[in-house]
Each structure stands twice: as structure tokens, then as C-alpha cells.
Amino acid sequence: MNIKKIKFLAKHIFNFSDSKLEYYNQFPCQSLTQEASDPFKVKSVLLHKDKVKTIFDVGAHEGIITARYRELFTKAKIFAFEPYFPSFEGLTKNYATDALVSLHNLAISSNIGQHKLNVNSSILTNSLLETDIKGSSNWKEGLLETVETRTVDVITLDKFCLDNQISFIDLLKLDIQGNELSALRGAQQLLLDQCIDVIYCEIILVPTYQKQGLFSQVLDFAQNFNYQLFGIYNPCYKQLRLNQIDIILVSQKIYSSYANLLLE
Numbered sequence: 140m141n142i143k144k145i146k147f148l149a150k151h152i153f154n155f156s157d158s159k160l161e162y163y164n165q166f167p168c169q170s171l172t173q174e175a176s177d178p179f180k181v182k183s184v185l186l187h188k189d190k191v192k193t194i195f196d197v198g199a200h201e202g203i204i205t206a207r208y209r210e211l212f213t214k215a216k217i218f219a220f221e222p223y224f225p226s227f228e229g230l231t232k233n234y235a236t237d238a239l240v241s242l243h244n245l246a247i248s249s250n251i252g253q254h255k256l257n258v259n260s261s262i263l264t265n266s267l268l269e270t271d272i273k274g275s276s277n278w279k280e281g282l283l284e285t286v287e288t289r290t291v292d293v294i295t296l297d298k299f300c301l302d303n304q305i306s307f308i309d310l311l312k313l314d315i316q317g318n319e320l321s322a323l324r325g326a327q328q329l330l331l332d333q334c335i336d337v338i339y340c341e342i343i344l345v346p347t348y349q350k351q352g353l354f355s356q357v358l359d360f361a362q363n364f365n366y367q368l369f370g371i372y373n374p375c376y377k378q379l380r381l382n383q384i385d386i387i388l389v390s391q392k393i394y395s396s397y398a399n400l401l402l403e
Contacts, residue, residue, distance in 0.1 A: 175370070176372065177372075178339060178370070178372040178373070178385060178387060179207055179211060181369070181370060181372075181387060182211070182310060182337060182339065182387070183211055183212075185336075185337055185369070185387075185389065185393055185397065186212070186309055186310060186336060186337060186393075188211060188212055188213070189214060190309075191212040191214065191215040191309040191310065192214070192215055192216065192307070192309060193215060193216055193218070193305060193307060193308050193309050193310075194208050194212060194215045194216070194217045194218070194308070194309060194310045194311075194312070195217075195218045195220070195296070195308050195310070195311045195312065196208065196217055196218070196219045196220065196312050197220045197247045197296075197311065197312060197313050197314070197315060197322060198220065198221070198247075198312075198313065198314035198315040198316070199219035199220055199221045199230055200221060200226050200229075200230070200262075200263065201221075201226055201229035201230050201232075201233060202219060202229070202230045202233045202234055202240075204312060204314070205217055205219050205230075205233075205234065205240060206233075208310070208312075209237070209239070209240070212309075212310075215239065215309065215310075216239055216240075216241065217239060217240045217241065218241045218243060218299075218305075219234065219240055219241065219242055219243065220243045220245050220246070220247055221242075221243075221244065222244065222245060222246035222256055222265075222267075222291040222292070222293075223256060223258065223262060223265050223289070223291075224244060224289070225262070226262060226265075227242070227244045230242055243299075244291075244292070245291070245292050245293065245294050245299075246267055246291050246292065246293045246294075246315075247293070247294065247295070247296060247299075247313075247315065247322045247325065248267060248293050248294075248295065248318060248321045248322060248325055249295060249321040249322070249324040249325040250293060250295065250325070251293060251294055251295055251298055252292075252293055253290050253291065253292055253293060254267050254290070254291060254293045255267070255288045255289070255290060255291075256288060256289045256290070256291045257269055257270065257285045257288055258285065258286055258287045258288065258289060259282065259283050259284060259285050259286065260281050260282060260283070260284040260285075260286055261281065261282045261283070264282050264283050264316055265316065266315070266316035266317055266318060266348050267291075267293070267315070267316075267318050267321075268316065268317045268318055268348035268349055268350055268351055269285070269348065269349045270283045270284070270285055270347070270348060270349070271346040271347055271348055271349050271351070273345075273346040273347075274346065274347045274348065277345040277346060277347060277377070277382065278345075278347065278377070278382070283347065294325075295325030295326065296308075296311075296322065296325050296326035296329060297325060297326055297327065297328045297329055298325075300329060306334065307334050307335075307336075308329065308334065308335045308336070309335075309336050309337065310336065310337045310338075310339065311326075311335050311337070311338045311339070312338075312339045312340075313338065313339070313340045313341065314340075314341045315341075316341075316343075316347075316348060317343055317347060317348035317350075317351030317352060318348075318351070318352070319340050319341060319342070319352050319357065320351075320352025320353075320356055320357050320360060321352065323338075323357070323360055323361070324360070327364070330361075330364035330366065331364060333364075333365070333390045333391060333392065335390065336389065336390050336392065336393050337369075337387060337388070337389055337390070337393060338361070338366065338387070338388040338389075339385065339386075339387055340357065340385065340386050340387075340388065341383065341384075341385050342354050342357060342383065342384050342385070342386055343382070343383050344381055344382055344383060344384065345377075345380070345382050345383075354384075357386075361388045365390070365391050366388045366389065366390060366391075367388065367389055367391075367394045368386060368387075368388060369386075369387040369388065369389045369393075369394070369397075370386065370387045371384050371385070371386055372384065372385040372386070372387070373385045
């Protein structure tokens with residue numbers, strides 16, 4: 140579609156005035172490039188690969204994303220968390236001899252203690268949250284049906300960092316099936332002190348788990364601690380509906396440093 144058609148639609152369907160269209164034209168907006176759509180490339184730009192010291196991979200499963208981080212940030216220590224023991228065994232098999240990967244059979248949430256883990260028909264959908272009644276219809280059968288429950292140990296990010304004398308996290312990745320907001324609530328001291336630079340977080344947009352964190356709630360919570368939305372990645376559609384996205388949130392330091400980079 141050419142620019143004349145876009146302007147026509149904007150003017151006659153969305154009721155844009157000529158002056159508003161002219162105002163819109165002043166902004167240097169660009170089409171999404173391949174680099175901008177790749178969250179790993181974005182993270183490498185934001186964080187300067189050689190300076191990253193500490194990464195948390197929360198919801199590591201058997202370590203697929205851990206492997207990406209090992210390749211990208213070769214000097215970083217990665218703390219990988221996986222509560223489901225069979226998956227943790229696979230994680231251990233893959234990284235037991237890697238001195239730069241620290242393995243933890245723990246769930247991350249807003250509380251400390253033990254919790255019921257719902258083991259589902261696809262272990263990639265395992266969650267501390269129970270499956271929503273609309274979950275299967277919003278995705279498909281054979282993914283979210285709970286087949287058993289297991290008791291797992293749960294800790295907050297604040298408590299884990301305190302116990303392990305970790306003062307700063309360069310990159311926090313959260314992929315914990317609807318419980319990402321709870322994990323952030325358990326990191327309030329780290330967030331308050333701006334001790335996490337970049338948060339890479341999965342967001343489910345349709346009812347999938349009971350009491351799952353909503354996109355708006357995650358954004359509001361992050362902004363309360365002066366973390367900004369930097370980008371949206373990996374949109375997952377079911378037909379015409381957007382079901383899931385990944386997002387990057389950044390600290391004030393990272394947000395300001397990137398803004399300064401744009402001015403150079």
C-alpha cells in the first residue's frame with residue numbers, strides 16, 4: 140500500500156485532519172528491521188556483550204535460551220531456574236560441567252516456601268497457576284490439561300539475591316507461564332534500587348491460566364519502579380487474534396543511555 144492510500148484511509152476512516160497528517164509526517168518512524176525484531180540482538184545492543192556479568196534465566200526448562208545467552212554473553216554467569224524436576228534433570232545434563240551456569244531446582248514467585256506446580260499435557264505449559272477454563276479453546280487441546288501436581292520449592296528474586304550475595308542482575312529473563320507479574324512482585328527491592336538493567340518477559344494476552352498477570356498490570360507495575368517498555372517481540376497469533384508476546388523492559392540507566400546513543 141502506497142503513502143497516498145495510507146493518508147486516504149487515515150483521513151476518511153480514522154478522521155485524521157490534514158494538519159494532523161502533516162504533524163504525523165514529521166516523525167522519523169521506520170519499518171521494523173530484522174535487527175529490531177530480534178530480541179537477542181536488541182539485548183546485545185542494550186547491554187554491551189563484554190560487560191554483562193549476571194543473567195537470570197527463570198523458567199529455563201532444559202536450557203535452550205541458556206545456550207543462546209552463553210553464546211551471546213560469553214563472560215556472564217547465568218543462574219538458571221527450573222522447578223519441574225524431569226526438566227531440571229535435562230538442564231543438569233546439559234550444563235553440569237559448565238562453570239558459568241549455576242543450576243537451581245526452584246520456582247520464582249512473590250512468596251517463599253513450597254507451592255503446587257501444575258504439570259500439564261505439554262510440560263512447556265507447566266505453571267504454578269491453575270489452567271483457566273478457557274485455556275484450551277484459546278490455544279488448542281493437548282497443551283494445558285493438568286495431568287498431575289508436584290510440590291516445588293519457591294523463592295523470591297530478592298531473597299535469592301540476598302542469600303547468594305548478588306547485588307545486580309544485568310538481564311532477567313522470565314518465561315513462567317502467566318506468573319511473571321508475581322516474579323516481579325518478588326523483586327521489588329531490586330527494582331526499587333534499579334538493580335536489574337533489562338527484563339525480557341513473556342506476556343500471555345488471552346485467558347490461559349487463572350490469575351495470570353495482565354499486560355497492563357505488568358506495565359503499570361514496572362513503571363511504578365521507573366522501568367520502561369522498550370520493545371515487543373515474537374507476536375504469536377491464533378488466526379487473527381494476538382495471543383502472546385515477549386517484551387523488553389529497561390531501567391532508567393539503559394533507557395537514558397540508548398536515548399543518548401540516538402543523539403550521537
